[in-house]
Amino acid sequence: MIELFNAALTLNQNVLRSLREAPNVVLRGLSVLLFVGLLVGAVSGASAAIRTSTPEQTVADVRAQVDTFVEQLTLSANSEQVQPLIQLVNENEEAFYTLLIDLQTLPTTLPRPVRVIFQWLASVVSTPLAYLAGLLLTVIFTHIAARQLGGQGSIQQMIGLGALSTAPHALDALNFIPGIGPTLGFIGWAWGLVILVVATLVAHKLDSGRATMAVLLYPLILALLGLLAFCLLLFLSVTLAAGAA
Amino acid sequence: MEAPPSLVRLALGGLLLDPTAYRAQRESPVGMRRGLILVLLIGLLVGVAALIGDVGELLTQPDPQAVSDTLRSGLTAMPWYEQAVEATPGFADAFEQFFAQIGGLSFTPTPLGSALGVLTTPLVAVISWFIGGAMVHLIARAFGGTGRFGQTLAATALASSANLLGLVQVVPYAEVFPGALLLAGLLLGLLCSYVAVRETHGLASWRAFWAVTLGPLLLSLLLLALYCCVVFVFAGAFGSFVQGVGQ
Numbered sequence: 001m002i003e004l005f006n007a008a009l010t011l012n013q014n015v016l017r018s019l020r021e022a023p024n025v026v027l028r029g030l031s032v033l034l035f036v037g038l039l040v041g042a043v044s045g046a047s048a049a050i051r052t053s054t055p056e057q058t059v060a061d062v063r064a065q066v067d068t069f070v071e072q073l074t075l076s077a078n079s080e081q082v083q084p085l086i087q088l089v090n091e092n093e094e095a096f097y098t099l100l101i102d103l104q105t106l107p108t109t110l111p112r113p114v115r116v117i118f119q120w121l122a123s124v125v126s127t128p129l130a131y132l133a134g135l136l137l138t139v140i141f142t143h144i145a146a147r148q149l150g151g152q153g154s155i156q157q158m159i160g161l162g163a164l165s166t167a168p169h170a171l172d173a174l175n176f177i178p179g180i181g182p183t184l185g186f187i188g189w190a191w192g193l194v195i196l197v198v199a200t201l202v203a204h205k206l207d208s209g210r211a212t213m214a215v216l217l218y219p220l221i222l223a224l225l226g227l228l229a230f231c232l233l234l235f236l237s238v239t240l241a242a243g244a245a
Numbered sequence: 246m247e248a249p250p251s252l253v254r255l256a257l258g259g260l261l262l263d264p265t266a267y268r269a270q271r272e273s274p275v276g277m278r279r280g281l282i283l284v285l286l287i288g289l290l291v292g293v294a295a296l297i298g299d300v301g302e303l304l305t306q307p308d309p310q311a312v313s314d315t316l317r318s319g320l321t322a323m324p325w326y327e328q329a330v331e332a333t334p335g336f337a338d339a340f341e342q343f344f345a346q347i348g349g350l351s352f353t354p355t356p357l358g359s360a361l362g363v364l365t366t367p368l369v370a371v372i373s374w375f376i377g378g379a380m381v382h383l384i385a386r387a388f389g390g391t392g393r394f395g396q397t398l399a400a401t402a403l404a405s406s407a408n409l410l411g412l413v414q415v416v417p418y419a420e421v422f423p424g425a426l427l428l429a430g431l432l433l434g435l436l437c438s439y440v441a442v443r444e445t446h447g448l449a450s451w452r453a454f455w456a457v458t459l460g461p462l463l464l465s466l467l468l469l470a471l472y473c474c475v476v477f478v479f480a481g482a483f484g485s486f487v488q489g490v491g492q
Contacts, residue, residue: 030261091325095322103312103316106308106315107311108304108307110305125413129410129413130425132410133425147450
């Protein structure tokens with residue numbers, strides 16, 4: 001499995017071709033997804049558990065987020081207009097934190113650490129599911145486009161090989177690092193996209209141009225439709241506003 | 246009764262879209278009976294897993310009434326509440342009324358509801374399997390499929406293996422990403438049904454694709470149309486009521 005993980009990251013087409021012909025292609029591909037999902041879920045869950053292990057830490061975490069929000073509001077171009085909102089937050093902030101601590105310290109049947117452990121476990125088991133949902137959605141549309149463009153691969157091959165595109169998402173485990181976390185997440189996403197193109201190319205025996213087209217076709221159509229709908233709404237609101245005036 | 250290891254192998258084969266598992270199910274003389282047992286068993290397992298998860302949540306959450314009381318006293322102690330009461334005379338009453346209404350709401354799972362889920366989950370799974378299988382069979386036959394009804398049901402029973410994803414609910418608070426479980430289960434279920442129809446009816450990929458998606462698409466359109474009709478009728482009735490009151 002680690003060999004497959006490394007092969008995906010290094011875009012090793014020979015390994016991908018041998019996986020394409022394997023009878024357990026889905027199992028092997030999804031084992032990479034499971035590995036990445038569990039890793040990311042365990043790290044991000046542990047990070048969240050540390051941040052919220054005691055009521056005081058939870059409040060400190062929320063306080064930091066509120067402070068960042070207020071700072072952004074203050075620096076925004078229309079800070080004069082948002083002044084009442086900033087004042088409202090400042091006046092009620094401390095009472096809100098007291099309420100938060102009161103809610104956090106309400107008695108429960110099992111002690112608080114049990115809940116923290118449950119929430120960590122939930123993060124561990126849910127992350128692979130989130131990756132799986134995203135993968136299936138992507139793979140179904142890519143497979144349909146690839147078949148329309150003359151691809152010959154089966155859905156099993158496409159899922160097995162497409163699952164390798166989750167390998168760079170192991171970088172999502174570092175999302176908790178302030179500053180570089182989101183950048184690493186973006187790098188993982190872009191790298192995953194390249195792996196998906198190569199996976200489509202190998203699974204469907206397409207050239208790189210068609211494989212890229214297969215991956216991008218439906219997202220581009222959706223984006224275009226979204227843009228058209230936005231323009232239509234804008235046009236309608238302008239027309240209505242002009243009519244009312 | 247089927248030996249458990251065989252059923253487990255069958256379910257895993259279905260989950261991993263193994264065409265041989267679907268073919269074996271189609272050719273088996275006890276395919277339908279085995280399918281029924283599989284659907285019931287998976288439904289029961291998922292129901293029990295959800296019950297365990299819900300009990301875990303229940304034991305680690307405070308009493309809903311205590312949450313409501315703390316929230317009410319905390320909110321009324323805030324400066325914004327005093328300002329709002331001074332600025333708007335009827336605010337305090339409206340706030341109390343609003344709180345009395347939402348105070349009864351609880352997001353904590355109830356033990357009775359969860360226990361009921363153990364019974365309803367397999368039941369709903371069997372009904373969905375039967376209706377979904379019948380719909381897929383009719384469309385597949387219309388597209389030139391050659392499978393028999395029993396074979397379609399036997400093979401589509403393997404598609405219920407996608408429900409195995411629901412076993413994660415055994416962990417309390419497992420819905421960290423809302424909708425992920427539902428979406429993954431739905432898409433995997435559709436893919437499993439696609440493989441089942443292709444293997445049972447010997448259809449080409451595109452025909453099998455439409456045989457599986459046409460039913461849900463038509464059903465969604467029908468539900469959307471019904472929803473629009475209901476909204477239209479209610480809007481009309483509400484409009485007439487307002488007019489009547491005005492006169």
